[in-house]
Amino acid sequence: YDDRFPGRDGGPPKPPLPASLDDYRRLQAWLGLERVVFVQGAAYQFDNACLLDALDRFGAGARGIAVVAPDVSEETLADLTARGVRGARVMHLPGGAVGMADLLTIDTRTRPFGWSPIVQFDGRDIGDYLTILQSLTVDYVIDHAGKFLEPVTTDAPSFKALLRLIDRGNCYVKISACYETSKLGPPTYGDVGALSKALIEHAPERMLYATNWPHVSMPIDKQPDDRLLLDLMADWAPDEKTRQLIFVDNPARLYGFAA
Secondary structure: OOOOOOOOOOOOOOOOOOOOHHHHHHHHHHHOOOOEEEEOOHHHOOOOHHHHHHHHHHOOOEEEEEOOOOOOOHHHHHHHHHOOEEEEEEEOOOOOOOOHHHHHHHHHHHHHHOOEEEEEOOHHHHHHHHHHHHOOOOOEEEOHHHOOOOOOOOOOHHHHHHHHHHHOOOEEEEEOOHHHHOOOOOOOOHHHHHHHHHHHHHOHHHEEEOOOOOOOOOOHHHOOOHHHHHHOHHHHOOOHHHHHHHHHHHHHHHHOOOO
16 A cells, blocks of 8 residues: 555545555565565555556566456456466455456456456355356465354354365465454464364465455554464464465465466
8 A cells, every 4th residue: 555546436445554565575574475466455446556566666576466347458457467467356345346246257357367366255155156156267266264254163054165165176265364353363363263274274285375464454553463473374384384385385376476
């Protein structure tokens, strides 16, 4: 989020403090991260200018997830792809620019460019979207460990439905933002943590990790500790081979980073 780029109508407000590329580079060095996948902030809706600026300035170690309309032109998609975009964001929650009803159309438009959709919805409603998700033949990502707005248990039908999607072979799940939905809170976020651990145990080759920085859903005085969030992965993914998959191999395969 950069003050040079204004928020757009329909989206949530930008965070009260800027979160610039330089700020992210400092966080990256602090946490020991080298690559990044920037996801278009909902505040910018269909205006990908801030995302593209970050990609242009960051270089080969970055990829982007843009927001595009169902009628996006091939020229626009070609330009976005050349600048590092590899996915389309579909956020079926308040403030999202594109919902699940447009997912298949957007997939048809972006598939020739090698993009993978990333979708976010209340995981408790996953049954409403199974037909759509099962229609996808490309790789795609379900955000925020399923984003169960009220955390469920690992034997809940909605969580088992998520596991079945993973077993189809083209569904990834991003482990991130446990603080947004956890009712137990830090330091372990035990309710969402149990789901994340179960997902990792079920299919480590289909898991991704994200910092979810700059934590725009949280007020300044309740920001989570980025070190703690990263350290939780030592408990949820306790062996080095699994962490190598989640942090390096899986995103490299999905987003086309060099080995």
